[in-house]
Amino acid sequence: MSTAGESPEFEIARFLRQLKWTLLGLMALWLVWMLAPVLTPFVFGALLGWLGDPLVDRLERRGRSRNVAVALVFGLMTLLLTLALLILVPLLERQVKTLISTLPQYRDWFVETALPWVEARTGLDLLVWLDPDRLVDWIRDHWRQAGGFAATLFGYLSRSGFAMVAWVVNVVLLPILTFYFLRDWDVLVARVAALVPRDHIVTVSRLARESNDVLAAFMRGQFLVMLALGAIYAIGLQLVGLKVGVLIGIVAGLISFIPYLGATTGVVLAVVAALVQSQGLDLKLLILVGAVFTIGQLLESYVLTPRIVGDKIGLHPVAVIFAVMAGGQLFGFLGMLLALPVAAVANVLLRYASERYRESDLYTGEQVPIVLDATGHAGIEPAPIPTGEAPEPEAP
Template sequence: MDETPAGDISRFLKRLQWALVALAAGWLVWLLGPILTPFVVAALLGWLGDPLVDRLERAGRSRNTAVILVFTLMALLLALALLILVPTLQRQVITLVESLPHYRDWFVGTAVPWLEQRTRLQLSTWLDPEYMIEQLRVHWERAGGIATTALGYLSRSGFAVFAMIANVVLIPVLTFFFLRDWDVFVERAASLVPRDHLAIASQLAKESSEMLGGFLRGQFTVMLILGAMYGIGLWAIGLDLGLLIGIVAGLLTFVPYLGPTSGVVFGVIAALVQHGDWKHVAGVLAVFGVGQVIESYWLTPKLVGDRIGLHPVAVIFAVLAGGQLFGFLGMLLALPVAAVANVLLRYAHARYTHSRLYAGQAPAIVIPDQRVSEGGIIMPGNDGDAEEGEGEGRA
């Protein structure tokens, strides 16, 4: 390794070039975020389905046949989920809309007085319709600006709907091509890696793929099971919106602690509004308590484990940061990027602990040989004795 100042400058410039390339790539993703979403979704689906395609290939089927079988299976599962979930969610949303007056009356007549009594804040003033109309009249200019913005958004919503429909049509088409040519994409990406770093890059890519693939498959299964458990449990204790709350809580399980927390809050409010007794509140707490025990001691260890290797705080930060920087696309890319970054950080940590920067420049300390005497006292060894013993052994 070149330790001269010129070598240091060369290494710094090389690292600066890679940093600029990374910044340019991030800026490009930020610019193209709205049109990259279907490609990212299709790439994730193709990546998740590629192991099954490879397994069918090893069983003797051609690549095209294996891709058609896997793609058909994925389409059937999606259609089955839509046939089950869409009517259920539609009925639950209708029930929610019909129940909104009851929730409003409970909030104004029960929740607000309870909060006012304990916080000594006049919250009911802000909820008075006449007061709200007066505030709207006073701030009419600001409200007019908001209305103008809203109308402008609605005028552009036709393009948004068209873009959404285009994305829905594109995703299955792109998924099929990603499934068919996934190995080709991997080989082309590998061909761009410098030959000196190919072994390390392949190993890191394999670790990232195995870690993230196992995590996503396991986590998706946990979400489905918990959503069904929560929904059926809340419906069984008599909540009209139990299925909707359970499904939402199951989907939010992807973000640690957010799913059960939101489910408990919504479930308790629904129990108080619909029944108004603590028996149903206790039922809600029991449903989520049992669900958390099953998730913690069986579902997560069995299906997910610690495959991604990230702390829950890091997962939450990654999802929120991705959404803040790149919107919905960033939320999709948050966990894959975090998993790859975790693998790279572990590799960097291993390199750092074996580097001169970590070990330092001081000479190694040699600990003299120590021997235990017959009385159990540790005695310093004699190098001469050791050399004589070695000479006798060689003789």
């Protein structure tokens, strides 16, 4: 039903315009889905450029040219990535080998200690339902199948010249694209802003700024907190003498974006590893493990989160998990890269829609304002004349 002053032709034109934008949006999603392998290095490079742009701008404000600032930031990012690969990959490889070599000890502890303890307190006969030997054999068989599948897959990739060339091209393109995104990020933002209709520039600028703050609060803030907690847990558990402490610490740090889940998972895994390693109840080791996670939580609550994340409204952990899983399901690895930016924009748009709804007549209701006249008597304010013309004076 058309409102006053809007003809049926206007309603049809508006519907066709909305239909056009909907079709364009669906076509854009289809193109993203079709070009996902090609777009992956571009999206990854754009994210890295967005992460490094604030530091480039800061160096520019201190008097350095844009090219020099970009070269410094790009060199720093390359150095950090190289050091991470050189340090973490061999370290994690040793930790995984240690874990695999101690799997029989974990099996013995599970069968001889954990299950009898649970059975004695619950009265359940768990050994009838859980056959550890069969479970270990099943894991071993599937591990071998996974290894065989991986070997077959890598053999296929090595034989497939096109796939290998595409993989190498993406690896080579990533640093080049990152460099160009870093150098031209402000130019790209200005060009996008120039395309926004002038009567919507204020609203779009506000929404873009809020989206940037939300995404930054998670990616630049929460991600650094995750890395810091992973380092604290890994170093602390290794210092107290836990053999697989580095592996447990990194896992606990990486899932710490979900409140309490990272610390809880790390404590459970570390306690089990400590019991298996000591072959009994080592109170000293357990107290030291608890102290490591207590110190980590205190640092996160009072130092890391307030100083790094601040009071910006970040993404809810449930929204992050759903966005990453949905993006991966729909668009593969490209969808996982786009998940967080899309979730940040959607979060801001939902807040903006909620604000508009609370200001609308649908939420507040159409109420006739009551005013006071000069004598102080209440009366109902006359409704405005829709034509905008002054009323005819009454005849004397």
